[in-house]
Amino acid sequence: MVTKSLQRETQSSMWQLFGQRGFVGEVLKITQALLWYKNKKNETALHIAANAGQSEVVSELLSVEGKETLVRMTDDIGDTALHKAIRSGHIDIVRMLVKLLLDPEHDFPANKDGETPLYLAAESGFHDALIEILNVCKEQTTYVAGPSNRTPLHAAVIQEHTECARSLWEWNKTLCEEADKWGWNSLHYAVKQGLKKIVSDMLGWKKSLAYLQAGSENDWTTTFHMAASEGDILMMYELLKHCPDCWDMVNSNGQNALHVAILKGQEMFVKELLEREFCNSLVNEADNDGNTPLHLLAAYGSRVPQFILDHPSAKKMAFNKQNQTPFDIVMSRTPTITKVKLVAGLCGTNARLGQRCDFEVKRQTKEVRGKTTTRDGEGGC
Numbered sequence: 001m002v003t004k005s006l007q008r009e010t011q012s013s014m015w016q017l018f019g020q021r022g023f024v025g026e027v028l029k030i031t032q033a034l035l036w037y038k039n040k041k042n043e044t045a046l047h048i049a050a051n052a053g054q055s056e057v058v059s060e061l062l063s064v065e066g067k068e069t070l071v072r073m074t075d076d077i078g079d080t081a082l083h084k085a086i087r088s089g090h091i092d093i094v095r096m097l098v099k100l101l102l103d104p105e106h107d108f109p110a111n112k113d114g115e116t117p118l119y120l121a122a123e124s125g126f127h128d129a130l131i132e133i134l135n136v137c138k139e140q141t142t143y144v145a146g147p148s149n150r151t152p153l154h155a156a157v158i159q160e161h162t163e164c165a166r167s168l169w170e171w172n173k174t175l176c177e178e179a180d181k182w183g184w185n186s187l188h189y190a191v192k193q194g195l196k197k198i199v200s201d202m203l204g205w206k207k208s209l210a211y212l213q214a215g216s217e218n219d220w221t222t223t224f225h226m227a228a229s230e231g232d233i234l235m236m237y238e239l240l241k242h243c244p245d246c247w248d249m250v251n252s253n254g255q256n257a258l259h260v261a262i263l264k265g266q267e268m269f270v271k272e273l274l275e276r277e278f279c280n281s282l283v284n285e286a287d288n289d290g291n292t293p294l295h296l297l298a299a300y301g302s303r304v305p306q307f308i309l310d311h312p313s314a315k316k317m318a319f320n321k322q323n324q325t326p327f328d329i330v331m332s333r334t335p336t337i338t339k340v341k342l343v344a345g346l347c348g349t350n351a352r353l354g355q356r357c358d359f360e361v362k363r364q365t366k367e368v369r370g371k372t373t374t375r376d377g378e379g380g381c
Contacts, residue, residue, distance in 0.1 A: 035061065035064060035066070035070055036070075036073075038075075041075055041076050042074070042075040042076045043075045043076075044070065044073055044075075044081075045057075045061060046058065046061050046062075046070055046071065046073070046081045047073075047075055047079070047080075047081050047084050049061060049081075049093075050081040050082070050084040050085040050088070050090065050093050050097070051084040051085070051087070051088050052088070053088060053090040053093065055090065055092045055093050055096070058081075058093050058096055058097075059096065062096060062097075062100070067100060068100055071097055071100050071101065072107065072109075074109075074111070077111050077112050077113065078109075078110070078111030078112040078113070079111050080097075080109070080111075080117070081093075081097055082094065082097045082098070082101070082108070082117045083111060083115070083117055083120060085097060085129075086117050086120045086121050086124070086126055086129050087120060087124070089124075089126060091126075091128045091129060091132075094128075094129045094132055095132055098132045098133060098135075098136055101136065102136065108133065108136075108137075110146065113147055114145065114146050114147045115146055115147065116146065116152070117129075117133060118130065118133045118134075118137075118152045119146040119147075119150075119151075119152045119155055121133060121152075121164070122152035122153070122155040122156040122159075122161065122164045122165075122168060123152075123155035123156070123159055123161075124159075124161075125156070125159060125161035125163075125164055126164075127161070127163045127164050127167065130152075130164050130167060130168070131167060134167065134168075134171050137171075145178075148180050148181045148182070149179075149180045149181045150180045150181075151168075151175050151178050151180075151186065152164075152168055152175070153165060153168045153169060153175040153176060153178075153186045154178075154180055154184075154185075154186050154189065156168055157186050157189045157190050157193060157195065157198065158189050158193070160193055160195065162195060162197070162198060165186075165190075165195070165198055166197075166198065166201070169186075169198070169201065169202065173205055173206075176202050176205075176209065177206075177209065177212075182214075182215065182216070183213070183214055183215045183216055183220065184214045184215070185209070185212060185214070186202070187199065187202050187203075187209045187210070187212070187223065188212075188214040188223060188226065190202065191223045191226045191227060191232075191235055191239070192226045192229075192230060194230065194232050194234075194235060196234055196235060196238050199235065199238055199239075200238055200242075203238075203239075203242035203243070204242070207242050207243055210222075210223050210224075210239055210242060210243040210246050211243070211246065211249070214226070215252065218252060219252050220251060220252045221251045221252070221260075222246070222249045222250075222251060223239055223246065224236070224239055224246045224247055224249055224257050225249070225251050225255075225257055225260050227239060227257075227269075228257040228258075228260040228261040228264070228266060228269055228273075229260050229261070229264050229266070230264075230266075231261070231264065231266030231267075231268060231269045232269070233268060233269055233272050236269065236272065236273070247273075247276075247278070247279055247282075250285075250287075253287050253288050253289075254286070254287040254288035254289075255287040255288075256282045256285050256287075256293075257273065257282065258270065258273060258274075258279070258282040258283065258285075258293045259285075259287055259291075259293050259296055261273065262293050262296050262297050262300070263296055263300060280312075284318065286318070286320065289320055289321050289322075290319065290320035290321035290322070291320045292318050292320075292326070294316060294318070294326040295318075295320050295324070295325075295326050295329055297326065298326040298327070298329040298330040299329050299330075
């Protein structure tokens, strides 16, 4: 009976501790030193109340002298009470804490993972909390780079929190120029994520952003290649609207957008791109290995259909740096339905014109639809 009585008393005390403003007030009358005490996680009572959403308790804790120091105290992972309130989504507590933090350079520090309260609000899409912090940081003060050297704008764009992204960009437009540890800025991620309105705003502010490379010195791509990789036709037109010549860019491998679209099997993007007359030259451009888009089509068996093979600009007998034509490459592949279709496509145009396909095939004899090629002879279509 004694044990049960003690359990009830303990439960009652815990219930009061985690929810009763009056109980907290009575304790503080006895000694305010408890405000600074920390548990095994180095959390103060303010940390715990902010995380639990106990706004009345937080209000009581912030009514004492020394509260400005209390709100800056951190736990084991470097979180302040504001970090906790944002993580748990309690806007009333966020507002109480932000009112006490008037020095943006020092009052909104990053935790041990590099996350500032602003970064956490952007990453989680907590727009109301983000606005509360931005209202304090009205002068676009220096921000602390987040995890992987990302800005809060990076975080909002990557998580597709467009409302947060727009507010951050309007607050400090230069954020979209900042690159993370991988060399990607916020525009790059917005293009990859298909956030057309954000891309339009950024390029409307500064068109040159579309030409900034994404990646490292030896391995990089461009915004137009990203659109091609994703097969995003609407993004393609958005980029062309602001930067009409961006279609002609190449990546670190010397590949144009058509190379990339074929590698990714983006059939509709390829078709849409080739319907633009100014893009005709892309069909025969060689990458750093001398491969044209047709070479890649032959090598990877993309889903890209016949229309690229029938394109009037396609040079089907172009040689890469390994002295291979697209036909040589496709003939070296394991027999598949796709291989048969590619061979037929590569030979079809010349056959219709009554011409003979003469080229060297450096491999053993193979048969495709009754057509024979020899190791050291000629291939007849």
